[in-house]
Amino acid sequence: MKTTTPTRRLRLAMVAGLTALSVPALGVAQVPYERILDAASEPGNWLTYSGTYGAQRYSTLDQIDRGNVGRLQPAWIYQARSLQKFEVSPLVVDGVMYITEAPSDATALDLRTGRPIWSYRRSLPQGIVTCCGQVNRGVALLDDQVFIGTVDAHLVALDARTGRVRWDVEVADYELGYSVTVAPLALKDKIIVGISGGEYGIRGFLDAYDPITGERLWRFWTVPGPGEPGHDTWSGDSWERGGAPTWVTGAYDPELDLLYWGTGNPGPDFIGDVRQGDNLYSESLIALDPDTGELRWHFQFLPHDIHDYDSTQVPVLLDAELDGDPRKLVVFPNRNGFYYVLDRVTGEFLVGKPFAKQTWALGLDEHGRPIENPETIPNIDGAVVYPDDDGAANWFSPTYSPQTNLIYQNVREKGGVYYLADATYEPGKIYMGASRRVVAGEDPKGFLRALNPLTGDLVWEIAVHAPPWAGLMSTAGGLVFSGTMEGDFFAADAQTGDVLWRFQTGGAVYANPITYLSEGRQFVAIAAGNSLVTFALPE
């Protein structure tokens, strides 16, 4: 793929010229950083992946509420071309919805009618490898541009009005197993983008790009190189293939000016012997200075992981009193089955408690470091472990409702049996080191769980059928929205867990819901199967 990067000066001149000549037309995204920063004040739009930088995925919209949600009905449906998993979390601004379609396409939809305004259809080279589908979770918006990461590991800036390419830069070499599936995060004057490929022996990083020129401004290696702090947590040259990808969008605290991002599994996924040590900064929450990419603190949930439990979930920021002291917290329902509460100023571990069936750890010590259960280490005879490597949680988003003061998480309870296998590093090939089968006779379970955000204690749960892959959203209407593998999209009373409304979409939900206003009416949108479905109350 040819890389085009106009000089910053040229691009600035072009932008200035456009601004001078054109009056902003209806439906043209003009999303300066300040709007995203203050996204909570305009709940009619959904400007960034998790709704706000604090990543609570909570909306103050309340037209749809406990009393009337039972009358919610489909408004329009947009069908994606791809039959691949539709993992998009849409963005909405000023009458336009921006979605991505697998593998690496973007589409702008007219919010009134659901009709496409433009589509960016990317031609992809042969030979792209992705562990878990050629998927995409959404775009970022900044000023008049739309940003999409691609499975051939590029970052592309599109004109928000037309979908035409402004620039297209290579993030990493897809032939080595790198890909981008994450929704980028627009932050200040930068586009933050993470990387996938933890099953292919990549070396992970988090990048920041100049939105005007596409120039890379910083890169934080999640596997430190020689001479860098943490490098000694990798034996030999294992760091070169250390993994620690960054494939789920993080959060940002403007007051502390800290960017929070989860990191994935070390590689090879299931064989620890060849990478002795804690394997920093895999399986961690990292807090970076967004201007420089420098590490301010890290908390490693799972030193030396051998179960492929990527800690790539959405960090949720909330402020609360803990033991009488007001604290700035980041909470993290981890794929490994533990719910964590950390101080987001310092990274100090405060609480860790299982929210799902787990057998890999006998517990956590006072610093939050797990005491691993040796019986669950993959071996040649097959080791049973809960959860399996799809996790108790995964990339799908949790939500926190300040109205109920509960955090909600879709939970998977499913084990796996892990047999050691070869792990021979060859560029672009699977580098995992185990094969997995299901636990014979097991009936995997799925739940939507409401937890006390400060303790992780279960408050209520809704049993669904298969372990879900849907994200959540809560609203000031007293509702939490979720989906199921069998195609149900539903709303529950956020306080009690009573299911108040459901709709069979006909396709599995692998996506996060959003809500917004269109012409003053509240809508809810979810991707299910290959359809993007919107719902509203009858007019």
Add this chain to the structure above:
Amino acid sequence: MPFQLTLRRDGPKCLPPERARPKTRWGVVAGCVISIAGWASPLVTAQSADMAQGRRLFESQCGSCHGPLGNGGKGANLAQPRLRRATDDQALSNIIRRGIRGTEMPGSPLTPSQVSSIAAYVKTLGRVAPEDVPGDRVRGEAVYAGLDCARCHTLGGRGGIIGPGLDDIGVRRSAAHLREALLSPEAFVPSGFLQLRVVPRDGGALTGIRVNEDAFSIQLRDLSGRLHSFWKNELDLIEPQWRRSPMTSYEGRLTAEQTDDLVAFLVTLRGDGSQ
């Protein structure tokens, strides 16, 4: 430079009960307790060497999704006689190399010889080679017709729909497995045939086989084949009956000879009309 690490591995020693398999046509014996040491048959041929490579590659490159025995998990169940997408050898090789667009199945930069060894191994999965078994298949067919098998099973387009179809049962199940299924049907209930008991709020308990289920609804077929659909909130009880089967044991109802004959008949049902 690519980093080379090859771990000694012995392969899964204990197969899941549903696929503890007898001899395949390559003379490979696998089952509980028999390790890869048992692999080396007296007839070590180039073919079996390829097969060993295919198996090793399958486990490292494919097994994390398809399972070490190919019988599914995150990926499709490959342990079945006919693969829906890989209808012939070429299609199978193409899929291994290129992946399947629109699905989670990735391509992989494997060499042609690696692809062909994986393909050869995949073709052995879920396929039971013809066996010499005691018993007479012609007499067995008469045993089948004389029993009430057809009340629940379909064969040649005729019969009931509560149980699995039998047209290709001889490819999918070994003689030993079939014998066990006749004598202890509840020892292994095939997936997709979960028996349930439900009690509707307005009375009238019902037992049947689950057809489909989601968070809010369930569909089941009663033993007469009639379909019932419920919203779960219309039900007072949903009781999954794991390891229960509507099929009754033929232990003591068939002579040893009749059992042999029936098994001899069933193993010849290979889905190709060659019975």
